Amino acid sequence: MLGKETIVKNALDQGQGIVRLAPAWVPRSFCVPGRRLKLHLDDIYAFGAGRGGIDERWLASTTKADNGPLTTPDEGLSYLVFGENKVLLKEAIEICGAEILGVAMMAKYGGWPMFSKFFDNQEPLPLHIHHNDEFAENVGQKGKPEAYYFPPQLNPHGGYFPYTFFGLNPGVSRDDIRQCLQNWETADNEILQYSKAYQLKPGTGWNVPAGILHAPGSLLTYEPQVASDVFAMYQNIAWDRYLPRDLLIKDVPEAHQDDVEYLLDIIDWERNLDPDFHARRFMAPKPTRPIGQMHDAGYEENDIVYKSEAFSAKELTVFPGRDVILCDQGPYGLIVMQGTGRFGPHPVEAPSLIRFGQMTRDELFVSAEAAKNGIKITNASDCENLVILKHFGPEV
Numbered sequence: 001m002l003g004k005e006t007i008v009k010n011a012l013d014q015g016q017g018i019v020r021l022a023p024a025w026v027p028r029s030f031c032v033p034g035r036r037l038k039l040h041l042d043d044i045y046a047f048g049a050g051r052g053g054i055d056e057r058w059l060a061s062t063t064k065a066d067n068g069p070l071t072t073p074d075e076g077l078s079y080l081v082f083g084e085n086k087v088l089l090k091e092a093i094e095i096c097g098a099e100i101l102g103v104a105m106m107a108k109y110g111g112w113p114m115f116s117k118f119f120d121n122q123e124p125l126p127l128h129i130h131h132n133d134e135f136a137e138n139v140g141q142k143g144k145p146e147a148y149y150f151p152p153q154l155n156p157h158g159g160y161f162p163y164t165f166f167g168l169n170p171g172v173s174r175d176d177i178r179q180c181l182q183n184w185e186t187a188d189n190e191i192l193q194y195s196k197a198y199q200l201k202p203g204t205g206w207n208v209p210a211g212i213l214h215a216p217g218s219l220l221t222y223e224p225q226v227a228s229d230v231f232a233m234y235q236n237i238a239w240d241r242y243l244p245r246d247l248l249i250k251d252v253p254e255a256h257q258d259d260v261e262y263l264l265d266i267i268d269w270e271r272n273l274d275p276d277f278h279a280r281r282f283m284a285p286k287p288t289r290p291i292g293q294m295h296d297a298g299y300e301e302n303d304i305v306y307k308s309e310a311f312s313a314k315e316l317t318v319f320p321g322r323d324v325i326l327c328d329q330g331p332y333g334l335i336v337m338q339g340t341g342r343f344g345p346h347p348v349e350a351p352s353l354i355r356f357g358q359m360t361r362d363e364l365f366v367s368a369e370a371a372k373n374g375i376k377i378t379n380a381s382d383c384e385n386l387v388i389l390k391h392f393g394p395e396v
Contacts (some may be wrong), residue, residue: 002085004087004091004092004095005095005096007080007082007085007086007087008080008082008087008092008095008096009096010082011080011082011092012096012099012100012367014082014345015082015344015345015346016344016345016370017099017344017366017367017369017370017373018343018344018345018346018364018365018366018367018370018375019080019081019082019092019100019364019365019367020080020081020082020346020361020363020364021059021060021078021079021080021081021089021333021363021364021365022078022079022081022086022359022360022363023057023354023358023359023360023363024057024058024059024061024076024077024078024079025039025046025047025054025056025057025058025356026054026055026056026057026058026065026067026075026076026117027045027047027051027052027053027054027055027056027067028052028053028055028056028067029050029051029052029068030052030126030241030243030247031052031053031055031121031123031125032053032055032121032122032123033053033054033055033120033121033122034055034120034121034122034157034159034218034220035120035122036120036154036155036156036157036220037054037055037056037057037118037120037154037220037354038154038351038352038353038354039054039057039353039354039355039356040353040354040355040356043355043356046356046357047072048070050070051067051070054356055119055120055121056117056118056119056120057117057118057120058076058077058078058115058116058117059078059115059116059117059118059333059335059363059391060078060089060112060114060115060116060332060333060334060363060365060391061076061077061078061089061115061117061227062077062078062088062089062090062093062111062112062115062227063076063077063115063227063228063229064076064077064229065229066229066230066250067229074088076229077089077090078090078115078333078363078365080092080365081359089112089365090111090112093111093112094111097110097111099367099369100331100365100367100368101330101331101367101368101393102330102331102367102368102369102396104396105330105331105368105393105396108396109393109394109396111227112227112331112393113226113227113310113311113393113394114224114225114226114227114310114311114391114392114393114394115224115225115227115333115391116222116223116224116225116313116333116335116389116391117222117223117225118154118220118221118222118223119216119220119221119223120154120220120221121159121216121218122159122160122218123159123160123161123218123238123239124159124160124161124163124164124165124215124216124217124218124238124239125215125216125238126215126233126234126235126238126243127165127191127192127195127213127214127215127233127234127235127238128213128214128215128231128232128233128234128235129210129211129212129213129214129231129232129234129266129267130143130144130145130146130208130210130211130212130228130230130231130232131143131144131210131211131230131231131232131251131266132209132210132211132266132268133210135251135265135266136210136228136230136251138252138253139230139251139252139253141228141229141230141251142226142227142228142230143210143226143228143230144210144225144226144228144229144230144231145207145208145209145210145225145226145308145310145311146208146223146224146225146226147205147206147207147208147223147224147225147283147305147307147308147311147313148164148205148206148208148216148221148222148223149204149205149221149222149223149224149283149304149305149313149315149389150200150201150202150203150204150205150219150220150221150222151202151203151220151222151315151337151389152202152203153337153338153350153387154220154337155202155219155220158200158217158218158219159217159218159219159220160218160239161217161218162199162200162217162218162219163197163198163199163200163217164197164198164200164206164214164215164216164217165192165195165196165197165198165213165214165215166195166196166198166206166208166212166213166214166277166281167195167196167212167213167214167271167272167273167274167277168194168195168213168269168272168273169194169195169196170273170275172194172272172273174264174269176194177191177194177234177264177267178260178264180194180234181234181248181260181263181264182260183236184236184245184248185236185245188236188237189235189236189237191234191235191236192215192235195213195215196277197215197217198278198282200217200219202219203285204282204283204284204285205282205283205304205305206281206282206283207280207281207283207305207307207308208281209268209271209308210268211266211267211268211271211272212268212271212272213234213267213272215235215238222313222335222389224305224308224311224312224313224391224392225311226310226311230251231250231251232247232248232249232250232251232252232263232266233247233248234248234263236248248263249263280307281307283304283305283306283307285302285303285304285315286302286303286306287300287301287302287303288301288302288303288314289301295319297324298318298319298322298323298324299316299317299318299319299322299324299326299377300316300317300319301314301315301316301317301326302314302315304389305391309394309395310393310394311391311392311393311394312391312392313389313390313391313392314389314390314392315387315388315389315390316377316387316388316389316390317385317386317387317388318339318341318377318378318379318385318386318388319379319385320379320381320382320383320384320385321379321381321382322378322379323376323377323378323379324376324377325374325375325376325377326374326375326377327371327372327373327374327375328366328371328372328390328392329371329372329392329395330368330371330372330392330393330395330396331365331366331367331368331371331392331393332365332366332371332390332391332392332393333363333364333365333366333390333391334363334364334365334366334388334389334390334391335362335363335388335389336348336349336350336361336362336363336386336387336388337350337387337388337389338350338384338385338386338387339379339381339384339385339386339387340379340380340381340384340386341377341378341379341380341381341386342376342377342378342380343364343375343377343388344370344375344376344377346361346364347361348361348362348364348386348388349361349362350362350387366390
């Protein structure tokens with residue numbers, strides 16, 4: 001039986017610095033799955049009906065899901081897979097961090113500082129917030145900025161409400177939100193009346209720094225974020241379902257769990273009340289090079305997440321029958337959205353249907369050295385694009 005270090009080193013060597021990852025599924029008890037993750041319908045409740053349906057797939061994750069007392073030991077964590085062997089990506093980085101992430105990232109962050117996910121809900125999520133570093137540190141976590149992109153390939157329908165509430169309307173005061181929080185157990189706190197909804201469009205995205213109230217809409221969403229699962233729900237009744245107050249205070253120190261002023265302080269009031277919210281936070285795709293130049297070379301690549309210093313993401317399309325060699329600035333995870341081909345030495349393909357626990361050929365992690373040296377990517381189809389999403393950590 002191979003030891004973990006041998007597995008990791010062999011995977012890196014034979015994969016030319018690129019390793020294969022297994023799907024990591026996460027359920028949420030307070031959500032209704034949109035059933036667009038390509039997970040077999042018989043497996044939606046694979047964690048048990050009491051845990052809720054699977055509505056998330058975590059990508060390139062070294063972060064354990066914080067999902068209540070029944071959270072499984074490896075929930076949300078990605079596995080590196082090599083033949084019949086597997087090692088948690090988190091452990092692989094602990095063993096070979098410099099080889100995988102590069103010396104600079106390991107020295108600065110001590111590990112992989114982000115992950116991405118798909119979240120897939122039929123209904124919108126309740127209005128909630130992710131703590132910044134100051135408040136997250138009080139419960140031993142990191143702050144959680146995040147970003148959204150809505151991939152066209154996984155949005156054949158928009159769900160019940162493809163609109164997201166962001167921030168607070170001009171003129172909303174602490175007194176307004178204080179009253180909402182004080183009404184948690186007595187009535188619908190109606191906090192959405194103080195926010196604004198924006199229609200969501202596939203192929204675009206949003207940047208959401210920590211401290212911003214938001215109620216994500218029902219498009220399936222690709223979500224790069226900092227490696228944290230800290231949050232607080234500020235809406236007590238969403239789509240006629242009550243949310244227990246535990247979800248408001250789950251990441252609040254015990255001494256402050258009845259302190260409404262502490263909960264109000266978590267809100268970044270300046271950013272929430274920003275009259276230019278759309279201009280600052282909305283993200284349309286931006287070509288990484290001149291379009292004509294890329295098309296001549298057989299591909300198109302766009303920056304799709306680019307307003308955060310903590311992470312970024314790109315969408316790569318390789319045209320039918322073409323191949324391209326591309327370099328990137330650092331390590332990254334990737335997910336194949338459409339098509340079939342090769343990524344370095346690895347065959348890749350977008351699956352049509354996935355069984356829970358089944359291995360796929362759609363997710364990889366690229367080491368820092370391999371990214372910088374350049375990787376040959378081939379589209380094996382003569383009629384369909386090969387489309388890949390790539391999620392990066394911060395520049396170092």
